[in-house]
Amino acid sequence: MNESYGNVGWQIFVYASYFIVGVSLLSYVIMAIFSRKKSLKNMYEEGFFQEKNSKNSSAGEKSL
Amino acid sequence: MSLENEIPKEIIQPIKRWNYLLFIFIFFQIIGWYLALYHIGADTDQGNVYRIIFVHVPVAWCAFFWVFLSAFFAILTLLNPQKSEIFDRSSHTAIELGTLFSVLMLITGSVWGKPTWGVWWDWDPRLTSSLVMFLICCGYLVLRHFTPDIRTRRNIAAIVSILSAVNVPIVYYSVNLWRSVHQPQTFVEKAKNVSSDISIVLLFNFAAMFLLSIAIYKIRRQSISAKETLEYVRGEQ
Amino acid sequence: MELGFYGYLILEVTNKNTFERLGENLRKYPSFFTYFIFINKISCRSIWMRKASWFGTLLFAGCLLILFPFGLGTEALQRNDVRIGSLWIINEFIAALIIGRMFSPEQESFALDYILSSRMPRAALLVGKISFTALQILSLQIPVTFFWIILYNVQTEILIELLKTIVPISLIFNLGTASLGALVSCLTARSLAKEILQPMLFFPLQSGVLLAAVSLSMQIGDNVLLGAFSSTAWWTVLSAYPILFTAMGFLLSNVLLQE
Numbered sequence: 001m002n003e004s005y006g007n008v009g010w011q012i013f014v015y016a017s018y019f020i021v022g023v024s025l026l027s028y029v030i031m032a033i034f035s036r037k038k039s040l041k042n043m044y045e046e047g048f049f050q051e052k053n054s055k056n057s058s059a060g061e062k063s064l
Numbered sequence: 065m066s067l068e069n070e071i072p073k074e075i076i077q078p079i080k081r082w083n084y085l086l087f088i089f090i091f092f093q094i095i096g097w098y099l100a101l102y103h104i105g106a107d108t109d110q111g112n113v114y115r116i117i118f119v120h121v122p123v124a125w126c127a128f129f130w131v132f133l134s135a136f137f138a139i140l141t142l143l144n145p146q147k148s149e150i151f152d153r154s155s156h157t158a159i160e161l162g163t164l165f166s167v168l169m170l171i172t173g174s175v176w177g178k179p180t181w182g183v184w185w186d187w188d189p190r191l192t193s194s195l196v197m198f199l200i201c202c203g204y205l206v207l208r209h210f211t212p213d214i215r216t217r218r219n220i221a222a223i224v225s226i227l228s229a230v231n232v233p234i235v236y237y238s239v240n241l242w243r244s245v246h247q248p249q250t251f252v253e254k255a256k257n258v259s260s261d262i263s264i265v266l267l268f269n270f271a272a273m274f275l276l277s278i279a280i281y282k283i284r285r286q287s288i289s290a291k292e293t294l295e296y297v298r299g300e301q
Numbered sequence: 302m303e304l305g306f307y308g309y310l311i312l313e314v315t316n317k318n319t320f321e322r323l324g325e326n327l328r329k330y331p332s333f334f335t336y337f338i339f340i341n342k343i344s345c346r347s348i349w350m351r352k353a354s355w356f357g358t359l360l361f362a363g364c365l366l367i368l369f370p371f372g373l374g375t376e377a378l379q380r381n382d383v384r385i386g387s388l389w390i391i392n393e394f395i396a397a398l399i400i401g402r403m404f405s406p407e408q409e410s411f412a413l414d415y416i417l418s419s420r421m422p423r424a425a426l427l428v429g430k431i432s433f434t435a436l437q438i439l440s441l442q443i444p445v446t447f448f449w450i451i452l453y454n455v456q457t458e459i460l461i462e463l464l465k466t467i468v469p470i471s472l473i474f475n476l477g478t479a480s481l482g483a484l485v486s487c488l489t490a491r492s493l494a495k496e497i498l499q500p501m502l503f504f505p506l507q508s509g510v511l512l513a514a515v516s517l518s519m520q521i522g523d524n525v526l527l528g529a530f531s532s533t534a535w536w537t538v539l540s541a542y543p544i545l546f547t548a549m550g551f552l553l554s555n556v557l558l559q560e
Contacts, residue, residue, distance in 0.1 A: 010111060010112040010113045010179065011112075013113055013116065013175050013176070013178065013179050014101070014112060014113060014115045014116055016175060017116045017119050017120070017171070017172045017175050017176070018097060018101070018119055020168070020171055020172070020175075021119050021123060021168050021172065022097075024164065024167075024168055025164075025168075025276070025280065028164055028280065028284075029086065029280050029283060029284075032280070032283045032284040032286075032287045033083075033283060033287070035287040035290075035291060036079070036283065036286050036287035036290050036291075039287065039290035039291045039293075039294050040067060040071060040075075040290055041067060042294055043290065043293070043294050043297070044067050044070055044071065046294075046297070046298075048293075048294075048297055049070060049071055049072060142553070142556060196505045196508050199501075199504075199505040200502070200505045200506060202501075203498070203501050203502040203505065206497075206498060206501065207488065207489065207492055207498055207502065210492040210493045210494050210495075210498060211491060211492040211493075212492075212493065213491065216491050216559070219556045220488045220489075220491075220492075223484070223488055223553055223556065223557070224488060224502065226549075227484065227506060227549075228506075230545065230549075231505075231506050231509070234509045234538065234541060234542075234545075235508050235509050237509075237534075237538065238508065238509040238512045238513060238538050239508075239512065241512075241516070241531065241534050241535065241538070242512050242516060
């Protein structure tokens, strides 16, 4: 069982994979949360939530 | 969030719910990874490098799941024009997630290949067909970006999503046939003689990654929904 | 008054009597077939009027025939698999160029809107275009294959066997490519940067049919590079494309072709 590949050990391959997956998913989630927050803030500032009619019902749709 | 009191409950409640669930599922995933990295012993054949399986396989499964779910929503978009807005947003979010997981699958597969087979890329059937699927998913996202009219965008994006799902099994079958001439599949998750420990940890990681992907999907779906509603109200669509 | 081709085309499609007359005269045929023939007819005429684009595609294919030896080296071309692979890649590029121009004659003459607002079923338009595009690709493949045989020193011993194998493969390849290309062409018709989007979507979706065509052609001669080879499986993959994507085109024609 060869645990070293040239000058590097198995750790670099394994930890690199986990790190890349973790960081990518985290970045994507953070980006999504920021985008959602920004859109909601803009919607509030533009008076979207003050109108209690069909605009609210379309924003409050049950998402799938 | 200071806007919490201003935004209607029916919008804020799902946002908070999925924020909490996201943290819970992240915690589960961390436990899964801890088990995979430190709890389980080394494999008899591949040594410690095989631990990549605990991240590669769940990510691969999620990639295919979200791409096929996107196609399902795409079919609903075309069949039900009254609700096309809802289904189209779901399809878009699902394919974004599918694209992200595809690229992670390719990277982890490639990183696994280097110490195991000595090469970064081996034209393994599964990885190759995933690469084709990834390219089509990117095509979907670029096409959406470059189509100005919203109704046209929904319809053609739905068709591309269906095409990508239909194409995946054909390309997989073709590449498998193509490579079977030269060598069998590179990455074979061992079905026989796998210890129950490894199976349990793999299953746990599977479930954790899947639940995490659902939470990410929900959050991104909310984000896309808010953005598109804002654009619609502003008249940008 | 003398009408140019497009004047004639516009008159023909806007004249309601045209289809009714055709229907009366060809009552024994279903009207779908009538429209199908009509689309092939006008596409053929438009290509005849624009012979330069056909020659241009042929010249481009000729340039590719030269680029492969430059890129791979003439020693590489002594291998059968590289030779045959090069031919199919050139065929792919020919198909991509032709598919890029599939609806252009009608779009540029503004006749497409007339066709779409006429009584013609959209599925007939799509299927007509698929069949004509397949024939158009074939019309270019013939001279390209001829030059390929000469430039790439294809051995005379395997020539007959090669042609006997390549011809049926080409016919199905063209239909598969044209049907997939028609879908992609319609999908990207209304987007910006469609010159990038069309090949970007087309090539990954084409992978299976390209693999099938290359794998089936590589059987020619004593090609020892092939170990376990299932010709049935490859023919299945190759045939799946025209059937699947033409069926999809049929089902989605109203969504794909909109005014």
